[in-house]
Amino acid sequence: KAGPGGRMQVLAVVAVLLTACYVHATVYFQEQFLDGDDWMTRWTDSKHKSDYGQWKLTAGNFYGDAEKDKGLQTSQDARFYAVSARFDPFSNEGKPLVIQFTVKHEQKIDCGGGYVKVFPADLDQAHMHGDSQYYIMFGPDICGYSTKKVHVIFNYKGKNHLIKKEIKCKDDELSHLYTLILNPDQTYEVKIDNEKVESGSLEDDWDFLPPKKIKDPEAKKPEDWDDRAKIDDADDTKPEDWDKPENIPDPDAKKPDDWDEDMDGEWEPPMIPNPEYKGEWKPKQIDNPNFKGPWVHPEIDNPEYSPDTTIYKFDNIGVIGLDLWQVKSGTIFDNFLITDDVKEAEDFAKETWGVTKEPEKKMKQEQDDQKRKEEEEKNKEQDTEAEEGEDEEDGDEEDDEDEHVEEDISEEDMKPKDEL
Secondary structure (H helix, E strand, C coil), X not given: CCCHHHHHHHHHHHHHHHHHHHHXXXXXXXXXXXXXXXXXXXXXXCCCCCCCCCEEEECCCCCCCCCCCCEEEECCCCEEEEEEEEEEEECCCCCCEEEEEEEEECCCCCEEECCEEEEECCCCHHHCCCCCCXXXXXXXXXXXXXXXXXXXXXXXXXXXXXXXXXXXXXXXXXXXXXXXXXXXXXXXEEEEXXXXXXXXXXXXXXXXXXXXXXXXXXXXXXCCCCCCCEEECCCCCCCCCCCXXXXXXXXXXXXXXXCCHHHHCCCCCCEEECCCCCCCCCCCEEECCCCCCCCCCCEEECCCCCCCCCCCCCCCEEEEEEEEEECCCCEEEEEEEEECCHHXXXXXXXXXXXXXXXHHHHHXXXXXXHHHHHHHHHHHHHHHHHHHHHHHHHHHHHHXXXXXXXXXXXXXXXXXXXXX
């Protein structure tokens, strides 16, 4: 029979176990493409359009690990792409929602998307398209020099809302990790490469709700409100010699000698800027003794505002998709994760992207160095060939001169003496 101390130890162990169970992360979706072409059994191509671009499984031209870095790559230029994967539906009510994946624009993308969409479970995957309603759209989007941003778009009451902040995405050719954290306290965080780049509250950074305060429609600026900080000095007068013409005839100009008044009309000297011109006169400014400062329109509570503590909540999350356009193909998507635990996402990132990012970078650098070396050698060969070509041309010209001399001598010798 256990004594009080034993019972306390048992209860402590049970409490620890319960806590461990309580904080255990739930992974709703995870995809690393580690089983070859079996990914095709989990992902569904949309048939909404007949000319969607084709995906291929590859680690690309450079990588950290030939197998672990395999992902879905866009393979055809100037195409729309649409593919999605399904998982057991869930609600993120009362818990964090973490969406994470890696993107590698190894083609040095000029214009195209690198984002994911998270859909309700009732999505018809075979007919997924650009107007299919989604819950969340998240990830990088690049087009030219002006658009290089991270989209964070939430659907609220049937309408898509874009974040009001500008979040810059990565635009190089290496793999980068994108993470979106949505918390039940209506806050969010965006991380790139496991480092926070933006955070805040849903209500502040999106226009989900009407503003809490509005300008009082009944309030008007009083007619006698003087908001002029400076006024004209009534005692200031314009000097008598102020008004001078802006342009005057050039006093140094002379009528040309060949000027014909009958033909050319009366000669007039050209006009030049008047050095004495002072411009428009204005009285000097003085402090306004009646200045009351800028009038601030008073605000009142917006009767149309109603707080909503469930903006963050999505009840039937069940599909993740890649629905995008690319001008130049070659982007690779990998290491997808949807979970309710931030640490789980961080650990997963370290075990995947975190392990292969440096070897990938090294391989890319070696390829760039080799390419640069080959180009330098090629340019050197071309320069050498060009110099040799110039030398040959110079030699040909000397030979031609010798031939001309020989020809002249032989022709002279062949002439009869009486012609010399």
